[in-house]
Structure formats: structure tokens, C-alpha cells
Amino acid sequence: MLVAFSVAPSGTGDASGSVHDAVAEAVAIVRASGLPHRTDSMFTTIEGEWDEVFAVIKAATDAVGHYGSRVSLVVKADIRPGHTGELTGKLERLEDAIGRQQG
Numbered sequence: 001m002l003v004a005f006s007v008a009p010s011g012t013g014d015a016s017g018s019v020h021d022a023v024a025e026a027v028a029i030v031r032a033s034g035l036p037h038r039t040d041s042m043f044t045t046i047e048g049e050w051d052e053v054f055a056v057i058k059a060a061t062d063a064v065g066h067y068g069s070r071v072s073l074v075v076k077a078d079i080r081p082g083h084t085g086e087l088t089g090k091l092e093r094l095e096d097a098i099g100r101q102q103g
Contacts, residue, residue: 002078002086003053004043007061009068022067026060036087043074047087050079 007026008019027044030037033056036047044060046053057075065071080086 001050001053001080002045002047002090003057004045004076005057005060006043006072006074007057007064008072009064009070010072011069019067022064025063025067029060029063030056038087043076045087047084 007023009022027039030039030044030046033046033052035052035056038045046056048056057073061071061073078086083089
């Protein structure tokens with residue numbers, strides 16, 4: 001399964017509104033998990049089995065909780081049993097389709 005998530009604290013009292021330190025801690029937890037992952041400007045996507053992916057998301061959410069009085073968590077999952085390598089496979093198929101349309 002692929003799970004994209006975004007986690008951020010609120011109620012930080014920081015006038016700048018920046019949450020980069022909290023997000024950095026969450027991303028460090030994802031990287032330490034050893035699961036295939038990709039982080040972009042809005043989400044981190046993790047690939048793995050249900051229990052292992054959500055354990056990482058829980059740990060990241062718990063870590064972010066130390067930065068504010070509340071935590072916002074957004075999760076989107078693509079559950080496709082029997083498929084692995086989809087973190088890159090989906091993008092490769094998309095690029096192939098774009099190439100065929102342009103070509």
C-alpha cells in the first residue's frame with residue numbers, strides 16, 4: 001500500500017507560522033523506518049504493509065505533537081494488495097502514458 005500523509009502542529013505560539021522543525025522531525029522518523037518513501041513540499045508518501053506504515057505515521061504524529069497543543073493529520077491511502085514498487089511504478093506508468101500522448 002501507498003500512504004501519503006501530512007502532519008503539522010498548531011497552537012505553537014510561533015508568530016512566523018513555520019512548522020519546519022516539527023516536520024523535519026516527522027520526516028526523520030520516516031527515513032529511519034527503512035520503508036520506501038518520498039517527501040515533497042506537501043506530503044510524505046510511504047510504501048509498505050498496513051501495520052508498518054501506520055506505525056510510522058503514528059510515531060511521526062506523536063513527535064510533531066511536542067511542538068504544539070494540537071496536531072493536524074491528513075492521510076490518503078492507495079490499498080492495492082499484491083503490488084509492491086508502486087512508489088515509483090505509478091510514476092513510470094504515468095510518464096509512459098504522457099510520452100505516448102505527446103509522441
